Amino acid sequence: MENKLIVTAAPHLHAHQSTARIMWSVSLALLPAGAAGVYLFGYAALAVIVTAVAAALATEWLLQKMTRRQVTLLDGSAFLTGLLLAYNLPSGVPLWMPAVGSFFAIAVGKQIFGGLGQNIFNPALAARAFLMASWPAYMTSFRAPGFDAVASATPLSALKEGHLRQVYSYLDLFLGNKGGCIGEVCVAGLLAGAVFLFLKGYITWHIPVSYLLTAGIFHYVFGPSGLFSGDWLFYLFSGGLVLGAFYMATDYVTSPLTAKGQLIYGTGCGLLTVVIRLWGGYPEGTCYAILMMNAVSPFIDRYTRGRIYGTGKMR
């Protein structure tokens, strides 16, 4: 208590930032993509989003009550986790799946490690990987946009299975007129939100740019007909790459702290995504690429630690 008076040198600026502020801003930035998803896939998508968010909040409340810790529902982190999980699900999943997934995200992905700031893996992605491993049939049955619920493949899975991409123009891919998860289809909406986050300074360019650049270059180099023939724009606009690069990989808790570390991290994400997409068993690799880089980000942090000013050479 005797340290109530903190004496530091001027200037004194208040940054007006808090966890809650950032979490709610990211949620706000995700709004256009979600609205586009609901518009494209109908109310089923809205039901998935609402269920996932509600289950995430309920789990957070329940676990914090059970472990007698402070309830932090209002900081928006559980809300954001539920929202991101829903964005990573196809619109046609039965509603118990977002609920189970959100429970897994908050309980196993976050609270077991000690809550916000302690988790190794991005909770929403951990839950997506869990759902993918547990109920693969539901997780890979996508619907075409429109209210008549026609089954459809995503551009990437169609490509993987060999029947080549049919009618996707770049504009279709950009606006979201394709099969896919609720929040990943509308690249335009995701980019609009990302610009907002950049302007606010909540995310820096390091991770998204290095991620997308690496993925783009490697998709271009390792094309279907020999080197340097890849349709990199198609790949960048397909699947969850944009959603992952701007909203998942940039998660403060699970990504490196230093700028240099973030560049390594983004490059690793891009490389792994391309490797999984082109040579792996799954059509889409964003989720697993980010999870793998989450696992190594403490090591990246350790080896990119800056020099303490005035202490001579970096060890």
Place this chain on the structure above:
Amino acid sequence: MKLLPEFLKGIIKQNPIFVLALGLCPVLAVSTSVKNALGMGAAATFVLVGSNCIVSLIKKGVPDTIRIPCFIIVIATFVTIAELVMKAYSPALNRALGIYVPLIVVNCVVLGRAEAFASRRTLPASLADALGMGIGFTLGLALISAVRELLGSGQLLGYTLLPGFQPALMMALPPGALLVIGGMLGFFNLLKGRKE
């Protein structure tokens, strides 16, 4: 004689899986169904009892420097017996457990008890210890596999318990084993912490 506490300690207080955290490899591998778990537990218990008894009997004659190879030979003998018996009388179980039956040789519960207990205690105490540890191992394995079988396939001992339930495939896969073991270790540590 204080044989009863030597027997009982392996079941809860020093449970090989949840407290000593020994022999986790076979636990991860064969806990996909209760039936496999019980078969594995029985085989491991048999080997434990056999090796603990023999090691306790030969402890005076074994030179200290080569005791580990000697113990391993004793253990391997009993593992071979267990494997041949299983192949003869329960080929289906043997096929389900696969490589993990011969791998009991390197199960650290077995070597751990031989090294830490039987090589310095009397025959009756070693027998009681082996029985307790074996039963504790089997119970822990059965508990984990019950959770995994229920969640991973909706069944228990092969009977469907939850008809409308969509089993979570992951619980039958390796990550499910790690999650269940981790969760249970945490839970038992929590109970222990509350008690103290």
